[in-house]
Amino acid sequence: MKKLEDWIDYLEGEGSLRERTEMNLLLKHSISDQMVLDNLRRLRQAVYETDSTRGADLLLGDKQYMEKMQSQIMKEVRKTKQTHAPNLTVIAGEETLSTSEQDPARVRGLYRT
Amino acid sequence: METDLNVLERVKNGDLNAFSELVLKHQKSLLRLALRVVGDLTAAEDVVQESFIKAYQKLESFEGRSSFKSWLFQITLNTARNKLRGKRLESVDIENVHVAVDAMSETIMIHTDLERAINIEVAKLPNKQRMALTLRIFDDLSFAEIAEIMKCPYDTAKANYRHALIKLRHSISDSTVLNGWMPKTHKRTLEVDA
Numbered sequence: 001m002k003k004l005e006d007w008i009d010y011l012e013g014e015g016s017l018r019e020r021t022e023m024n025l026l027l028k029h030s031i032s033d034q035m036v037l038d039n040l041r042r043l044r045q046a047v048y049e050t051d052s053t054r055g056a057d058l059l060l061g062d063k064q065y066m067e068k069m070q071s072q073i074m075k076e077v078r079k080t081k082q083t084h085a086p087n088l089t090v091i092a093g094e095e096t097l098s099t100s101e102q103d104p105a106r107v108r109g110l111y112r113t
Numbered sequence: 114m115e116t117d118l119n120v121l122e123r124v125k126n127g128d129l130n131a132f133s134e135l136v137l138k139h140q141k142s143l144l145r146l147a148l149r150v151v152g153d154l155t156a157a158e159d160v161v162q163e164s165f166i167k168a169y170q171k172l173e174s175f176e177g178r179s180s181f182k183s184w185l186f187q188i189t190l191n192t193a194r195n196k197l198r199g200k201r202l203e204s205v206d207i208e209n210v211h212v213a214v215d216a217m218s219e220t221i222m223i224h225t226d227l228e229r230a231i232n233i234e235v236a237k238l239p240n241k242q243r244m245a246l247t248l249r250i251f252d253d254l255s256f257a258e259i260a261e262i263m264k265c266p267y268d269t270a271k272a273n274y275r276h277a278l279i280k281l282r283h284s285i286s287d288s289t290v291l292n293g294w295m296p297k298t299h300k301r302t303l304e305v306d307a
Contacts, residue, residue: 004282008275012249014256043282044250047235050228051251053145056154060141069144069158070137073165077132080166 002026007037011044117181124172136165139182142252143189149251150193151200160196164189179261183254186262227285234284238277241265245273246281 002023009015010023026033059065117138123131140161147157147164167188168175175184235243241263248259260270 004279005275008278009271012256012274014271040278040282043278043285046227046285047231047246047250047281050231050235051145051149051247052152053148053251056145056148059154060144066137066141069140069161070133073136073140073162074129074133076162076166077136077169078129080170 001030001032002036004036004040007033007040011037011040118177121172121175121177121181132169135181139185140165142182143185146186146189146252147193149247150190151197156196156200157193160189160193164192167192180258183258183261186248186252186254186258190262230285230288231281234281235277237284238280242273242277242280245270246277249274 006015006019006023010020015023027037053060117135120131120134124135143161143164144157147160148154151157151160164185168185175181235246238246244263245259248254248262249256254262256267256271256274259274260267263270263273265273
């Protein structure tokens with residue numbers, strides 16, 4: 001009979017191909033090993049189901065919500081500058097320019113400065 | 114499909130839209146992680162936003178030795194913990210706390226005896242074991258990623274996970290409340306194994 005640790009590794013997809021083949025064979029014949037593995041599987045699933053964020057699955061699966069969040073994050077990211085990123089200084093300039101082109105008021109503002 | 118490292122190269126070359134792709138790809142799992150730590154959706158959203166900003170600012174320091182995903186997880190975990198620390202230091206309006214807890218218990222926490230028992234036992238685990246367990250089961254991370262986040266060798270991350278699961282198995286099989294969930298034959302097997 002295999003150790004509990006071995007079955008945990010098996011359940012997690014760990015171990016070499018040879019070890020897994022050996023364990024697959026063992027599972028065909030050993031009821032006690034089957035029970036240990038089944039038990040671990042149930043425990044793992046039970047732990048998974050205790051994740052408090054499962055209650056937010058519906059919201060997290062909402063495409064619109066995620067896109068809105070992405071857009072909000074990017075809005076804030078655009079305001080920030082990277083440390084030691086010379087390339088992005090130029091790009092930040094381009095960003096400002098392209099935004100200004102869509103916004104005549106801002107273009108006027110730029111002219112004034 | 115383009116790897117994170119390839120997308121990062123584009124970001125480093127000034128393509129901000131590439132960073133937006135990374136945000137879309139990882140924001141959901143980071144939001145889950147943050148929500149688990151701070152326990153409040155609005156605070157979790159703030160944590161994720163702040164984490165992406167930090168990641169963007171410090172992108173040059175990311176050397177690609179770990180995966181980008183585990184680097185983001187590290188940043189988010191630290192940010193969430195700081196946020197939680199800050200929240201604890203704030204003076205708290207007791208009435209607001211009640212409202213928050215009630216809302217949470219209605220929408221998120223659906224406790225059965227088993228869930229309650231597991232939550233209690235998971236909370237009792239040593240920090241490193243609990244972290245390895247939740248990162249693996251809740252966040253579906255590989256042991257390599259867990260090792261990067263926990264800054265430990267691969268085998269240590271795996272050993273922490275194993276110990277956590279074995280301890281939980283012991284506790285649950287010993288629980289009188291859950292008598293029957295884990296058949297006694299299993300329990301005997303466990304005792305032999307242990």
